[in-house]
Amino acid sequence: MKSLWNEKEADACKESDGELGLRAYSSRLLGADESLVLAGGGNTSVKLSEPNVLGEDVELLYVKGSGWDLSEIEPPGFAGVRMDHCLRLLELPELTDAVMLNELKTHCTLASAPTPSVETLLHACLPFTYVDHTHADAVVTLTNLADGEARVRDVYADRVLYVPYVMPGYDLAKYCADLWVREGRGDLEGIVLLKHGMFSFGQDARESYERMISLVNQAEDYLRTQGVWELSLPSKESPPHLDAPSLAALRQSLSTVAGFPMLLRANRSPRALAFARNKQWTDAHKRGTATPDHVIRVKRSPLLGRDVTAYAESYGESFSRNAEKVAGGERLAMLDPAPRLVLDPELGLLSAGRRPSDCAVAEAIALHTFDIVERTEALGGYEPVGELDLFRMEYWELEQAKLSKLGTPLVFAGEVALVTGSASGIGRACVNSLRSRGCAVVGIDLDSAEPAIDYLPIVGDLVDSEFVEDSIAKAVEAFGGLDILVLNAGLFPPTQRLEELDDETWSKTMALNLDANQRLLRLCHPFLKLSPIGGRVLVVGSKNVLAPGPGAAAYSASKAAMTQVARVAALEWAASGIRVNVLHPNSVFDTNLWTPEILEKRAQAYGMTVEEYKCRNLLKTEVSSHDVAEAACELCGPRFSKTTGAQVPIDGGEERVV
Ligand code: ZN
Numbered sequence: 001m002k003s004l005w006n007e008k009e010a011d012a013c014k015e016s017d018g019e020l021g022l023r024a025y026s027s028r029l030l031g032a033d034e035s036l037v038l039a040g041g042g043n044t045s046v047k048l049s050e051p052n053v054l055g056e057d058v059e060l061l062y063v064k065g066s067g068w069d070l071s072e073i074e075p076p077g078f079a080g081v082r083m084d085h086c087l088r089l090l091e092l093p094e095l096t097d098a099v100m101l102n103e104l105k106t107h108c109t110l111a112s113a114p115t116p117s118v119e120t121l122l123h124a125c126l127p128f129t130y131v132d133h134t135h136a137d138a139v140v141t142l143t144n145l146a147d148g149e150a151r152v153r154d155v156y157a158d159r160v161l162y163v164p165y166v167m168p169g170y171d172l173a174k175y176c177a178d179l180w181v182r183e184g185r186g187d188l189e190g191i192v193l194l195k196h197g198m199f200s201f202g203q204d205a206r207e208s209y210e211r212m213i214s215l216v217n218q219a220e221d222y223l224r225t226q227g228v229w230e231l232s233l234p235s236k237e238s239p240p241h242l243d244a245p246s247l248a249a250l251r252q253s254l255s256t257v258a259g260f261p262m263l264l265r266a267n268r269s270p271r272a273l274a275f276a277r278n279k280q281w282t283d284a285h286k287r288g289t290a291t292p293d294h295v296i297r298v299k300r301s302p303l304l305g306r307d308v309t310a311y312a313e314s315y316g317e318s319f320s321r322n323a324e325k326v327a328g329g330e331r332l333a334m335l336d337p338a339p340r341l342v343l344d345p346e347l348g349l350l351s352a353g354r355r356p357s358d359c360a361v362a363e364a365i366a367l368h369t370f371d372i373v374e375r376t377e378a379l380g381g382y383e384p385v386g387e388l389d390l391f392r393m394e395y396w397e398l399e400q401a402k403l404s405k406l407g408t409p410l411v412f413a414g415e416v417a418l419v420t421g422s423a424s425g426i427g428r429a430c431v432n433s434l435r436s437r438g439c440a441v442v443g444i445d446l447d448s449a450e451p452a453i454d455y456l457p458i459v460g461d462l463v464d465s466e467f468v469e470d471s472i473a474k475a476v477e478a479f480g481g482l483d484i485l486v487l488n489a490g491l492f493p494p495t496q497r498l499e500e501l502d503d504e505t506w507s508k509t510m511a512l513n514l515d516a517n518q519r520l521l522r523l524c525h526p527f528l529k530l531s532p533i534g535g536r537v538l539v540v541g542s543k544n545v546l547a548p549g550p551g552a553a554a555y556s557a558s559k560a561a562m563t564q565v566a567r568v569a570a571l572e573w574a575a576s577g578i579r580v581n582v583l584h585p586n587s588v589f590d591t592n593l594w595t596p597e598i599l600e601k602r603a604q605a606y607g608m609t610v611e612e613y614k615c616r617n618l619l620k621t622e623v624s625s626h627d628v629a630e631a632a633c634e635l636c637g638p639r640f641s642k643t644t645g646a647q648v649p650i651d652g653g654e655e656r657v658v
Pocket of ligand 1: 133293
């Protein structure tokens, strides 16, 4: 591990935002390294003196606000809490965490400040301007060993203080404050929290940050001398063919026990497969998380194999067992019992969550835990914090508050859609509308698009059946299944009267608008059937189905045939809970189908100007791709959960259809 300190960047941050800018800068350096902190973990602070509105100097502790991630924290991410009040709180014999947090929130300088970290008082009691806290992999590797304390004492001697595992919050702060009174010294560089992490401190930002790096380096060096730093090499053979239906079935079971749809992201890298196939490691992983606050992201244990029901039962038993043991436990409501991590010898590492980012966080935590488990197992055995302590953490109101800040889930949270023709026009608008409702989306198009954590664009030709099969497997691998299928891709050939219509144009139009869609329906059916709340198919038809236009025989016929296929699908698949509906858009001109030339020709065919042609509907309105996409989402959403086999025009009102 190297120091990332850059004097120029540090100066620039200090220049623009003062000491707090510098505090944010070195916090981001810590946050940039996942082997130090993951997923909003860790916290940092700086003590400053600032004049208040009365002109009096006030000692403040600027501490990371909960909900902020160190990797991207900015000055507004720190809450300024009055130091004198923090220190007085530490003189109390005891304090509940809820009251502590209320005191901290009501003693901030800004009403709009984020909620101060639950570790605020620990930062306050340390007499250093800068304090940094991480859950460094190397440190928790050593402290999650049975003889962890002896080993870290070997490594650090009297450079740091040692604290046994104490629940974070007031109790831990109080413990550290008392310890500091007894053993604190100005030349100390940090505090090791057994089975939890590391604090470093210093009189300036660089000193505190570089002490953290140096302390972590020492732990890494120790692991090297013990011969466990190099991890085992996973086999080079490529992963087995993905059993996509099994993965989707597992996702369905998980969603059922959770009570809501969940995404399931597969990692079948050689490392993930090697870990999932090693019984010693997976059994060890089951003992708990590497540092306590991971428990709110991944629960205490991963599911080994695929028996979700047994996992949920055991989770329920563990809840009852532990709720009895904690004060006020009878008032606790059990969280959903679905695992967030699955280790399966064939499917690899699977991470579950309602949002793609939840899956990514769980996966990152798992990958770091893999290293910690492998090294601790080689050194005598992985011994993380015990079940009861992790239960306290998982059901700690302050931890739960962190999650509730993420807000209520969106309507398609945990669901996956496949959209064809996704790079432009109605398809792209559908991708956007689905994503804005929390859906994870896979797009297929001949043109590329910018991927994102909730969007997997795949480039290829829908008439290539092997490519389509492969794309569906990719969708399942990325998100765990398929809930919504939007059949949008279409070909609109140039205007040709029947007597001129050549065979090639006819077959090409049918191949995409009809054959490819029929094939997609067949290939997606096994997955739509496994959708936790019932699959949905949305076919983008055309006004031409009900009112064909001259010169568009191939297009009109292909769309009419596809509409008929959709109606049959609605009949056949209703028993599997799959709804199939058709939208018939017209006058949608912000799509690739409508080049200025085509528009001109069509207008001519109707004896109109382009402008007249565009608003050629009863409402005299222009219909946009976005309008169609929003209607498509609504048809797939809960408001139309009782509707299947419907054909809805979205065309501004068409005289020939009405
Ligand atoms: Zn911590």
